[in-house]
Amino acid sequence: MKDKALNAQEVADILKIAKNTVYELVKRGEINSYKVGRNLRFTLKDVEDYISNSKNLQPTKKAKVEGAVENLPSPTLEGLGKGFVISGQDLMLDILSNYIERHPKGVRTLRSYIGSYNSLIELYRGNIQVASTHLWDGDTGEYNIPFVRRLLPGIPAVIIHLTYRMQGFYVAKGNPKNITTWEDLKRSEITMVNREKGAGSRVLLDENLRLLGISGYGIKGYQNESPSHFALASAVGRGEADVAVGIEKIASQVEGIDFIPLQKERYDLVIKKEDMQLPVVQAILEILASHEFQIEFKGIGGYDIKEMGNIVAET
Structure with missing residues (x-):
């Protein structure tokens, strides 16, 4: 899925911007792209890199x-x-x-x-x-x-x-590992991907682990950080991780994942x-x-x- 070809409209839908703005980003060299014939194409990694580089x-x-x-x-x-x-x-x-x-x-x-x-x-x-x-x-x-x-x-x-938003787990389609609770994260066969320190989703995770007496550093993938909810969901969709914590609206934008609601924030x-x-x-x-x-x-x-x-x- 990392190399899946996206067209300009699909990138615009992911970033919630106009299609013309995508073309402007390409012209300014802010997002990578390639051509298939006369048409521009993008990979999910191109989109993730743009999101990451925009964190200033x-x-x-x-x-x-x-x-x-x-x-x-x-x-x-x-x-x-x-x-x-x-x-x-x-x-x-x-x-x-x-x-x-x-x-x-x-x-x-x-x-x-x-x-x-x-x-x-x-x-x-x-x-x-x-x-x-x-x-x-x-x-x-x-x-x-x-x-x-x-x-x-x-x-x-x-x-x-x-606004209120729903926080929960991003899991693979069909939730094959049956991840439904915070306690499931400590299972040895589960690999997660995390938000950076200070992000609201990271604080929600850490607070729930603290209340349960679970050390995050004992969870596989806990120290593997990504800069956005979209990057987390994409990593789960590609099979690079089994679970991540994020907001619901991103789940509808990424193929191959389901959303398990946990808490209204x-x-x-x-x-x-x-x-x-x-x-x-x-x-x-x-x-x-x-x-x-x-x-x-x-x-x-x-x-x-x-x-x-x-x-x-x-x-």
């Missing part, structure tokens, strides 16, 4: 096709200087950034594609203005609030709900309380409450947006 801070601009977002690479958090930065890896944040730039109160918006834990640290350091997070605390059973309190000490913050935005009266932050609240923005996700599986825009807590 990137500005966004309105794409040529309405509703699509192009990501223009920039080197590091330090290299862009001051700007309005939203951090996190979900498609929702790319679309939100596009809406912000079109809003009367909006500003040029930059995107940082780092995980939940590191997003909160960068918010604490003042390098970003909006962090997204889906970090589960095993002792309280709560999402995000305990981590915001720990990682933003002395900084009042507001937690705003974005809350995906939130975190903003410093001192920034809540900024015009751009007020624009975000208006966008999240708008029918126009919410309807974007009606046709995309894996999102529960009925509480979008609600203030979850103030710390």
Whole structure:
């Protein structure tokens, strides 16, 4: 499956961008491709490499096709200087950034594609203005609030709900090894592939293993890390691993896998309380409450947006 030929439309569907944007990525040399006659073709590895290489801070601009977002690479958090930065890896944040730039109160918006834990640290350091997070605390059973309190000490913050998503196992089609619980991961015949440290899915895994008294380092493949949910699901689909932890909506985009639901998670935005009266932050609240923005996700599986825009807590 690693070498399966994909056309431009299939790549666009995987990345949730416009087909024309795929051609622009090829022209800019950001994604590898090859030609069969006069037609462009891609491999799954090409797509995974593009996703991996995009895990740095990137500005966004309105794409040529309405509703699509192009990501223009920039080197590091330090290299862009001051700007309005939203951090996190979900498609929702790319679309939100596009809406912000079109809003009367909006500003040029930059995107940082780092995980939940590191997003909160960068918010604490003042390098970003909006962090997204889906970090589960095993002792309280709560999402995000305990981590915001720990990682933003002395900084009042507001937690705003974005969506609910389902976390679970990616397994081979038909689940031939009958992997259904966290305890199954310690079976000697099971090989997993993991997210990087600080990713919400990695924290969910580690917290559940801690509660069960299971050492991750005793699990085969635990130290084998991939940079995205798509990369995890693809590794399972290719037979390189038996299981991985990720979100449901990616499972429908990768052949040869099934999804075993485990836990509904809350995906939130975190903003410093001192920034809540900024015009751009007020624009975000208006966008999240708008029918126009919410309807974007009606046709995309894996999102529960009925509480979008609600203030979850103030710390």
